[in-house]
Amino acid sequence: MEALKAEIIGVGTEILLGQICNNNAQWMSERLAQIGVDVAYHQAVGDNLDRIETAFRLALSRSDVVIATGGLGPTQDDITREGIAAALEVRLVRHPEIEDFLREKFARLGRRMAEINLVQADVPEGAEYILPDRGTAPGLICVTPQRKRMYAVPGVPAEMREMMTGTVLPELAALAGPSALVSRTIRLTGIAESKVAEILDDLFRASANPSVAYLASSGEVKVRLTAKATTREEAERLIEPLALEVHARLPGFVFTTTDEELEQVIARLLDALGATVACAESLTGGSLALRLSAAPGASSYFKGSAVTYTAEAKRDILGVSQQTMDGPGVVSEECAREMALGTRRIFQADLGLAVTGVAGPDPHDGKPPGTVCLALAWDRGRQSDSFRAPGDREQVRRWAEQSALDMLRHRLEDQLRADT
Amino acid sequence: MEALKAEIIGVGTEILLGQICNNNAQWMSERLAQIGVDVAYHQAVGDNLDRIETAFRLALSRSDVVIATGGLGPTQDDITREGIAAALEVRLVRHPEIEDFLREKFARLGRRMAEINLVQADVPEGAEYILPDRGTAPGLICVTPQRKRMYAVPGVPAEMREMMTGTVLPELAALAGPSALVSRTIRLTGIAESKVAEILDDLFRASANPSVAYLASSGEVKVRLTAKATTREEAERLIEPLALEVHARLPGFVFTTTDEELEQVIARLLDALGATVACAESLTGGSLALRLSAAPGASSYFKGSAVTYTAEAKRDILGVSQQTMDGPGVVSEECAREMALGTRRIFQADLGLAVTGVAGPDPHDGKPPGTVCLALAWDRGRQSDSFRAPGDREQVRRWAEQSALDMLRHRLEDQLRADT
Numbered sequence: 001m002e003a004l005k006a007e008i009i010g011v012g013t014e015i016l017l018g019q020i021c022n023n024n025a026q027w028m029s030e031r032l033a034q035i036g037v038d039v040a041y042h043q044a045v046g047d048n049l050d051r052i053e054t055a056f057r058l059a060l061s062r063s064d065v066v067i068a069t070g071g072l073g074p075t076q077d078d079i080t081r082e083g084i085a086a087a088l089e090v091r092l093v094r095h096p097e098i099e100d101f102l103r104e105k106f107a108r109l110g111r112r113m114a115e116i117n118l119v120q121a122d123v124p125e126g127a128e129y130i131l132p133d134r135g136t137a138p139g140l141i142c143v144t145p146q147r148k149r150m151y152a153v154p155g156v157p158a159e160m161r162e163m164m165t166g167t168v169l170p171e172l173a174a175l176a177g178p179s180a181l182v183s184r185t186i187r188l189t190g191i192a193e194s195k196v197a198e199i200l201d202d203l204f205r206a207s208a209n210p211s212v213a214y215l216a217s218s219g220e221v222k223v224r225l226t227a228k229a230t231t232r233e234e235a236e237r238l239i240e241p242l243a244l245e246v247h248a249r250l251p252g253f254v255f256t257t258t259d260e261e262l263e264q265v266i267a268r269l270l271d272a273l274g275a276t277v278a279c280a281e282s283l284t285g286g287s288l289a290l291r292l293s294a295a296p297g298a299s300s301y302f303k304g305s306a307v308t309y310t311a312e313a314k315r316d317i318l319g320v321s322q323q324t325m326d327g328p329g330v331v332s333e334e335c336a337r338e339m340a341l342g343t344r345r346i347f348q349a350d351l352g353l354a355v356t357g358v359a360g361p362d363p364h365d366g367k368p369p370g371t372v373c374l375a376l377a378w379d380r381g382r383q384s385d386s387f388r389a390p391g392d393r394e395q396v397r398r399w400a401e402q403s404a405l406d407m408l409r410h411r412l413e414d415q416l417r418a419d420t
Numbered sequence: 421m422e423a424l425k426a427e428i429i430g431v432g433t434e435i436l437l438g439q440i441c442n443n444n445a446q447w448m449s450e451r452l453a454q455i456g457v458d459v460a461y462h463q464a465v466g467d468n469l470d471r472i473e474t475a476f477r478l479a480l481s482r483s484d485v486v487i488a489t490g491g492l493g494p495t496q497d498d499i500t501r502e503g504i505a506a507a508l509e510v511r512l513v514r515h516p517e518i519e520d521f522l523r524e525k526f527a528r529l530g531r532r533m534a535e536i537n538l539v540q541a542d543v544p545e546g547a548e549y550i551l552p553d554r555g556t557a558p559g560l561i562c563v564t565p566q567r568k569r570m571y572a573v574p575g576v577p578a579e580m581r582e583m584m585t586g587t588v589l590p591e592l593a594a595l596a597g598p599s600a601l602v603s604r605t606i607r608l609t610g611i612a613e614s615k616v617a618e619i620l621d622d623l624f625r626a627s628a629n630p631s632v633a634y635l636a637s638s639g640e641v642k643v644r645l646t647a648k649a650t651t652r653e654e655a656e657r658l659i660e661p662l663a664l665e666v667h668a669r670l671p672g673f674v675f676t677t678t679d680e681e682l683e684q685v686i687a688r689l690l691d692a693l694g695a696t697v698a699c700a701e702s703l704t705g706g707s708l709a710l711r712l713s714a715a716p717g718a719s720s721y722f723k724g725s726a727v728t729y730t731a732e733a734k735r736d737i738l739g740v741s742q743q744t745m746d747g748p749g750v751v752s753e754e755c756a757r758e759m760a761l762g763t764r765r766i767f768q769a770d771l772g773l774a775v776t777g778v779a780g781p782d783p784h785d786g787k788p789p790g791t792v793c794l795a796l797a798w799d800r801g802r803q804s805d806s807f808r809a810p811g812d813r814e815q816v817r818r819w820a821e822q823s824a825l826d827m828l829r830h831r832l833e834d835q836l837r838a839d840t
Contacts, residue, residue, distance in 0.1 A: 016459045018450025019603075019633055019644060023441055025464070030438025039436045040471070044445070044462035051460065058478075183437065194556070197495045198534035205496070213434055213467070214495050216576060224439065279727075285713030289706030289727040296781055296813060298705075298729065305727040306737075307699075307709040313724045313767050317737070347733050361716055390529070391554065393716060395578065 003038045004176050007063035011071035011080050013046035024069045036179025052083030070155030072137040074117040080152050090125040130167050135159040182235035183226045185259035186246050189406050193221045210239050218395045219402030262405045263291040269412035270301035278347030279305035280339035283357035284401050303347040318342030331367040333384040336375035344377050352377040355404045359393045372400040376407050423458045424596050427483035431491035431500050433466035444489045456599030472503030490575030492557040494537045500572050510545040550587050555579040602655035603646045605679035606666050609826050613641045630659050639822030682825045683711040689832035690721035698767030699725035700759035703777035704821050723767040738762030751787040753804040756795035764797050772797040775824045779813045792820040796827050
């Protein structure tokens with residue numbers, strides 16, 4: 001059986017004005033993919049009847065399933081109902097039982113219902129409706145003479161998700177039958193996207209299932225393998241050998257084959273080793289701490305971070321020596337090493353991880369923007385590194401963060417290998 | 421003159437799979453609106469040549485300007501160049517000067533260039549190209565025989581923004597002529613969205629220009645006033661009296677009438693007072709530090725933060741008393757007060773700001789998830805506060821962060837009033 005082809009239409013001038021981001025489309029797409037429905041197109045249109053009608057007609061001409069979000073509220077600019085009726089060439093019929101539902105809903109909330117809300121009881125002739133738990137806007141389910149399905153759900157994310165989860169996704173999962181699309185994301189750091197693509201080129205040139213996609217962001221490359229099969233297990237089986245091969249070809253660079261964040265990988269390693277870490281940061285301004293403390297239960301492996309934004313704080317709190325400050329300065333591997341030792345000591349942690357540098361845009365302490373110095377200290381050793389990161393302030397911070405965490409990851413992996 | 425009608429096309433299967441959100445469309449839409457270009461449609465299509473071509477043809481049939489993002493990279497699934505050439509019915513021509521640019525770019529970064537990168541030197545016949553500062557993917561500018569303009573820019577947000585800001589937006593602003601859509605965002609904290617809407621209801625009920633939109637996120641409400649006029653100045657004049665009235669009705673809650681981040685407002689106040697701040701955080705895990713250090717030049721007012729994730733670190737580094745730890749515990753206003761005093765001392769800052777609490781999902785130290793305790797210490801006093809924040813771990817952290825920064829803002833504003 002061919003997979004169901006779906007299309008998502010975001011309705012609302014606020015999307016086209018850039019006042020809100022069409023996050024609903026992402027959420028819906030991800031869920032539809034999981035039940036084996038192919039999303040082939042997204043559209044967004046404003047609160048304009050002609051354009052809404054045209055968008056629905058186009059979608060119905062090329063997709064099996066159309067799901068619209070937004071424009072179901074009670075105000076004058078909520079005209080998705082009218083747009084659907086126009087595209088289907090039917091009239092809107094007011095449903096007294098929805099009127100009753102609305103009146104009761106408002107009464108229960110102790111609010112007076114403005115008459116304007118009753119437009120929400122209008123349903124295209126022949127269509128079904130979905131009564132909401134949250135909010136007041138009913139959803140719509142229309143089936144065309146060609147057996148195409150058109151859904152309309154509210155634009156408010158929580159209300160949209162309620163109807164998708166409660167009604168739309170179960171209906172479509174039943175129609176889609178046993179089919180699964182599974183993605184596995186392998187994430188790498190310390191290597192350029194084009195280099196990754198070159199090394200994997202032959203592996204993927206001929207592979208349609210799983211398909212492969214590359215995504216690059218500051219300090220990281222993602223390789224996403226997506227397989228389609230009738231069951232989840234079968235799709236996983238298609239992905240597994242390729243994922244292993246990617247890992248084997250890029251040892252050291254791959255930090256996860258299951259889409260974990262770098263800090264999650266580190267948390268796992270620290271847990272396995274029963275070890276703790278503390279940080280000392282200036283350039284990264286607290287982002288190492290933020291990432292290492294993101295997960296619930298982080299306090300079992302993360303002790304804290306000294307965010308020392310001044311030379312005095314590096315000296316007074318972390319014990320960086322006057323000699324280092326007067327000599328190589330606060331932007332140096334020497335300083336990073338002393339910071340790593342200092343934070344390890346004051347937090348009584350097994351590992352101390354430190355970053356200093358120049359985020360920019362201006363030079364600092366005689367060093368150019370982008371200069372990053374890292375160091376790691378542990379019971380039996382220490383290491384350090386320095387480099388120039390590309391990009392603006394935000395990118396430099398991201399590179400520094402990523403490189404520091406990756407230094408820690410490598411150390412923990414070595415340790416775990418040595419222990420076992 | 422009719423406004424230019426624009427359409428944005430996001431290219432990439434990862435968008436349709438819901439693996440990434442099409443945030444680029446929002447960013448571009450917002451900027452296009454500001455220069456008076458009407459965005460009438462968004463589309464998103466996958467990495468499929470036929471569908472990309474069809475999307476471009478549809479867009480060219482109904483819009484004056486088409487801007488595509490994504491699919492310009494060096495890998496096999498980057499086929500936006502081919503899609504544009506097909507829609508325009510021209511061939512792709514390799515440009516040796518782009519090849520040279522790519523080789524030099526890689527050489528400058530000290531990296532070997534994979535041959536695969538050279539596909540980025542392919543340009544549809546007759547089109548112009550935009551060489552990138554960031555990244556390696558050139559952008560494209562095509563003008564059709566019907567004088568419609570088609571741009572392609574990379575999907576990586578920083579690279580997209582560079583070309584939009586440097587080339588596409590200036591070109592379109594010149595074509596659009598004198599027309600301006602100006603938005604002013606007034607941001608409030610410490611008050612619920614529905615309360616804001618109620619207080620401002622009469623003010624906006626009849627106002628179409630400026631129009632008003634409310635947006636709520638954790639710990640913050642935004643009120644956006646949008647005015648359309650032939651010049652920027654005229655639009656600003658329409659907005660000004662309403663912005664002032666909003667401020668007058670919600671004194672204390674409004675922290676900016678010019679869309680600044682709360683930390684920017686604080687930076688301005690600290691600069692004006694010549695004062696410095698240091699933080700002590702556990703619950704917020706470094707995010708206070710990150711926000712206060714985000715701006716270039718932050719080191720003139722931000723001294724640092726002690727991210728103390730354990731009771732021992734609170735005691736050893738910040739000097740929280742054993743009495744407090746044994747009595748009210750590490751999740752208490754007493755502890756927050758001692759943390760604030762401690763960080764002020766160790767960083768030698770004028771103000772010490774502290775947060776402790778329970779991010780969740782589990783209780784900690786006998787206190788339920790969502791418990792937030794804040795304190796601020798300065799030369800002549802201190803204050804503290806505690807409350808239960810709603811939501812999950814991330815929302816609790818965001819509320820805590822926002823409330824702590826707002827406590828600091830109020831203190832600084834009082835100080836500035838006292839000084840003048």
